[in-house]
Amino acid sequence: MAGMTGRASLLRGLLLAAVLGTGSAGWTQQAQRPGGENAVPRVERVDSIEARVQGCATCHGWQGQGTADPYFPRIAGKPAGYLFNQLRAFHDGARRYAPMNYLLAYMTDDYLREMADWFAAQRPAYQEPTPPTVAPELLQRGRTLVQAGDPGRQLPACMACHGRNLTGMEPGIPGLVGLRPNYINAQLTRWRSGERRASAPDCMHRIAIRLEDPDIVAVAAWLGSLPAPSSQEPERRNTGRMPMACGSQP
Numbered sequence: 539m540a541g542m543t544g545r546a547s548l549l550r551g552l553l554l555a556a557v558l559g560t561g562s563a564g565w566t567q568q569a570q571r572p573g574g575e576n577a578v579p580r581v582e583r584v585d586s587i588e589a590r591v592q593g594c595a596t597c598h599g600w601q602g603q604g605t606a607d608p609y610f611p612r613i614a615g616k617p618a619g620y621l622f623n624q625l626r627a628f629h630d631g632a633r634r635y636a637p638m639n640y641l642l643a644y645m646t647d648d649y650l651r652e653m654a655d656w657f658a659a660q661r662p663a664y665q666e667p668t669p670p671t672v673a674p675e676l677l678q679r680g681r682t683l684v685q686a687g688d689p690g691r692q693l694p695a696c697m698a699c700h701g702r703n704l705t706g707m708e709p710g711i712p713g714l715v716g717l718r719p720n721y722i723n724a725q726l727t728r729w730r731s732g733e734r735r736a737s738a739p740d741c742m743h744r745i746a747i748r749l750e751d752p753d754i755v756a757v758a759a760w761l762g763s764l765p766a767p768s769s770q771e772p773e774r775r776n777t778g779r780m781p782m783a784c785g786s787q788p
Contacts, residue, residue, distance in 0.1 A: 593641065698780075708773065
């Protein structure tokens with residue numbers, strides 16, 4: 539118990555250092571870099587949610603807008619239910635990435651919900667899309683899979699679940715626009731291998747195992763090349779049926 543208390547105190551100290559700019563030299567320089575994508579505005583109250591989420595800014599941007607690192611995703615504007623599920627998965631170890639697992643290990647569900655609600659409400663501008671580097675025919679393949687799917691392989695269109703504007707669907711499906719190709723590629727590969735999992739029935743795993751490697755490259759390239767949508771709002775769940783049963787979208 540004493541060890542857990544000590545680790546929790548250390549975690550709180552690291553988070554407080556991130557907020558106040560008094561941590562290690564490297565962290566301080568990133569947090570205070572003027573005009574940079576990681577520049578974090580000072581806050582008046584240390585006990586506010588705006589202060590507490592600044593520990594997320596180095597990787598995800600202070601409003602969740604993302605950074606230049608292609609493997610750290612934009613989280614701003616995603617449905618709060620989806621964000622909470624991911625935070626809970628990192629907290630429990632169901633989703634594995636050591637910095638996130640450690641950062642969230644001692645946080646309560648109430649704290650995680652507050653963080654999810656805050657980032658879900660943010661509407662920062664999208665970063666510039668990633669110019670595609672794949673052959674035109676492969677890019678077209680990605681567009682077809684996203685917009686129409688492949689009925690012959692029982693692959694629904696990405697838009698059928700992630701929304702017509704690919705900004706997600708309430709309460710538990712994330713937006714895909716604004717994500718980098720490297721991140722999308724990595725996540726689809728993890729879904730396919732079973733390294734990333736969701737509540738049963740795990741629809742993303744069922745979809746990913748039907749994707750071949752060129753499909754994943756194509757989908758990632760086309761999604762990453764999309765310009766900012768006219769609206770950042772996730773779609774509301776319509777009354778129609780989902781293409782397949784999905785445990786994250788009851």
